Amino acid sequence: MKKRITFVCTGNTCRSPMAEAFFNHMLNEREELKASFEGASAGVYAFEGDPASQEARAVMEQEFGISLKSHRARVLDIQDIRGSWLILTMTRHHKEMILDIYPEGADKVFTLKEYAQGENADIIDPFGFGEEVYKDCSYDIEACILDLFEKLKTQDISF
16 A cells, blocks of 8 residues: 655645646656655645646646646545645645644644755745746745655655
8 A cells, every 4th residue: 555645735726736746757757666655636625626727737738748637626635634644735824724624634744845845935826827927836846846755765664
């Protein structure tokens, strides 16, 4: 059984799908980790079944050759809390919201930047902005995912 890392944002149409896509795409290139992990995503206020935003789809395809066409938004629920090895949020506010509702997740809920880079900072929300803001956001997420892999390589991931 693989350890699931769930990426969380607000609507599960921009940041968390990009993070999930980066993680799973890069995971395929890392033989030492791909048998142990899988990425997923959810939103704290998602509308079930919504596709990834047009801008997120365009930027991921054009800049990285990664498709978000099959992504469908879903709401974070208790099964995600219980079934995830790690839950990485895009902002401190997302983390606080999750821990208010699911305090039992305290040992596995972090912001992406906190866990991957040791920073107390948020991933900016590109929703409602143009592709340039999405590009900036995607490069920020990509850097965090690369740092996350470095951290995962040094951790005891035995089951």
